[in-house]
Amino acid sequence: MHNQIYNSFGDKVFRVINYLILTVVTLTCLLPILHVLAISFSDSVSATANKVLFIPKGFNLAAYETMFSNPIFLNSFFVSVFRTVVGTAINLFFTILAAYPLSKDDRDLRGRKWISLFFIIPMMVSGGLIPTYLLVNRIGLIDSIWSLILPGCLPIGNVVLMMNFFRGINRSILEAADIDGASELAILIQVVLPLSTASIATVTLFQMVAHWNDWFGATIYINDNRKWPLQTLLRQMLQSIDISTFGAETISKLRLLSDRSFRSAMIIFATIPILCVYPFMQKHFVSGITIGSVKE
């Protein structure tokens, strides 16, 4: 650590100012979330009157009780869980299947250059919103949860990440298995995957967060609000203009949802799963970024 070498008066001043700035900056990240948390536990009257700052006023759990007894909310929660679990599993399966052969050199995978080009081109160009929408529409995935899982179920950035990780595995182990006559599939399952738990964990966690957080997919592919994931429901509630598209019966239920404490409770609830996987992700931040983008 180079920090121990400075001890002048000027340095002490610097240190105080530095800690001050960093603490303020950190608080700007923390306080908005604490504010929403406090509102979610406050009674509606105090919340609506903007009397709540960081400590709940009139502490109660009403917002959460309303939330968990609301069928639209519960549905959306299950949709989110389903797409996160199933979607991530499929992402992982496809990522491994693509990354392992591409991690081989041209001797083991002849034509590797062309094959990798085939997979890289979509990273550079895409058809964009409308042609993708028309395709999903054409193959009949509109209003199906699979529209949120199948398009883009091969995250190419993650393939690159995992491919680079596979390349880092000691070649002599793979060659020994190859000489013993093990098939490539056996090598992948019995040798490579057990050595790759770190990269599998990285891809899994990042994909889980991506699935949980995605709200745009359902706004275009799913018209039926009972099939929306949580984040899409949240978004639609905040954009009150769009509530007019709900049925009359739903509107009366949603009037409750326009309540500020209720909205806050939902924001908090949507944040909790990310908070839960966050400590596990932290270990993989640096490898996740540097392996994927910068290679020494």
Added chain:
Amino acid sequence: MASTTKNTGAATKTPFSTYFRRKWQLYFMLLLPAVEVLIFNYIPLAGLSIAFQNYNPGAGGLFGSEFVGLKWFRTAFNMPDFPSIFRNTLTMAVGKIILGQIAAIIFALLLNEVGNPFYKRTVQTITYFPHFLSWAIIGGIFTDMLSSSGVVNQFLGLFNVSPIFFLGSNQWFQPTMIVLDIWKEFGWGAIVYLAAMTNINPELYESAAIDGAGRLRGILYVTIPGISSVIVMLSVLNIGSILNAGFEQILMMYNPAVYQTGDILDTFIYRQGLLDAQYSLSTAIGFFKSVISLILTLTANYLAVRFTDYRIF
């Protein structure tokens, strides 16, 4: 990559049939991913051709629609709103890229000077977190906080500032979007710089200190030169995204009152294409954006590979 070209000479001696019998499983593994990419990436690419057609889903779709050349491109460029939409896109994207990078670098520099590992870890844990929240959540938090009666305006009210309509006035919308984006990403963006800083030899600081350099000069003459290659690399790579003004953020937070300054190419494509079903027109705009982005990305990658340590594969 470079070594593979040398090996192919020896490899071609094995006949393909012998080789394929041993290695067919590798191709078999690639089958499913290739089909996925073919369907969900290459078919939409081919679908870009509807930008040159009077696309009509009823009359045979992609193959039955009438070819109209550049009609939709001309229509798009002649729309009265097009120049302002293009300008909004560029302003917000460039603002986010430049200011966001500066914020991340300054934050990393300050954090690097912290000696207490527990404090450093806490700051990192908290400031990285917003990166993992969706714009639906962040939009939810800030539409509330930035409303005319929200906390931010209450706070400003303490200094006798009259309420500011951050999300409802054309004067404030763009800066607000840029600041919120920086808020979400500065911590996460700092990781790369912090990682580069750990590679700086500590002895450099010591010899600088012996020469009389204090902490500020240590930052100026050791830390910044130590991360300059990363700064250059990321700056170059960012060129590729100067038309990406943050679709999800804008879509989440804008409203008709701020279309004049808040509408960007992506939101315009979304509204024209999916809400008004103007498929050909919006695909033409999307095509235009993709072509520019592709040229910029390729140039950026070329420059990055040529002048920095960047390697894609």
